[in-house]
Amino acid sequence: MDTMNIKHIKCFGPCMVAEWNLDTYANDILLRWNQINLYSKTRGINRFKGLMIALEEIDKAYQKVVDLESLRKWVNSTNELSNASLKKEIEKTDNICLKKSLAWSMAVNQAIQNIPQEKILPFKGSKEGIKLAHIDCDVAIVSSANQEAVVEEWTKHRLMKDVDILLSQSAGTKAYCIQKLLEYGYKKEHVIMVGDAPGDMEAAKENNIYFYPILAGKEEQSWAALEDVLGHLINGTFSENMQEQLIKEFLNHLE
Structure with a gap:
């Protein structure tokens, strides 16, 4: 399906900017998000792995990401990179970065639902x-x-x-x-x-x-x-x- 470009450009990147209040740096961050997920050897990476890479760079270059280590630990250890698996981890840890990651992922799903169907072919x-x-x-x-x-x-x-x-x-x-x-x-x-x-x-x-x-x-x-x-x-x-x-x-x- 011809979906990757529109989903990342219109949904994944903008939802990350909104969830972590990154509007000040939005242009540079969105360009980098698309580079990671569309135009390099990490093209097609799982959404949570892509998020971790992007947040690690944001943490170093733009602003601190609270509890980022917890997201890194979950991404690198879980057998299932999905919303359901993340919810279970949140129930155990009640971690703010994991909560924001789940909120972002759910917002992405909603944004994808709102893409006009005639654009997904x-x-x-x-x-x-x-x-x-x-x-x-x-x-x-x-x-x-x-x-x-x-x-x-x-x-x-x-x-x-x-x-x-x-x-x-x-x-x-x-x-x-x-x-x-x-x-x-x-x-x-x-x-x-x-x-x-x-x-x-x-x-x-x-x-x-x-x-x-x-x-x-x-x-x-x-x-x-x-x-x-x-x-x-x-x-x-x-x-x-x-x-x-x-x-x-x-x-x-x-x-």
Whole structure:
């Protein structure tokens, strides 16, 4: 779905500025938020990890962030980076930074709900790519996004009919979700992760499966080229050299 830019520019960044009263430095902070989450090798990072990075920089460069260490500790230790997990941690600690992080996350979800639906569309070629994959493959969504948002967006555009399972942020990290899927007996050389962020690539690497990158700004071309890659995967001719070239192109594109 073509959602990342509008969600970060209109929702994630502005809600952080509002929650931590950062209006004085808003322009610089919003530019940096977008750099972290859209235009660098941390593109697609989980919202709470992105928040921690941004708040750490804000704490050093602009103003102190109260109880930031508690957010850092939770982000680095929890098995589930989600609102539900954060609520449980707040019940144990009653920490102000965790409370503000939850308030921010909930405000983000509300802001996303208010985005005009006509602005949230599938990338050209993605629907065809998913449908093509589903002819010969099981298709799983493995996402760090909010489940309700994913279901709503994919259902509206009739993408869910070619999906066998949805695993969102509440199911665990992407690497963990792939690990659990592999327990159903899939051979690793028959599995490929399609994604547009380094986190997708790392989740694939962690599980020794293949990774196919969707290049930011070149999404239509990437989806069109997926057909050839799927052919090689299904026929057992997808090589390590092909994988290396795809990853090289992906990383160079983010620099």
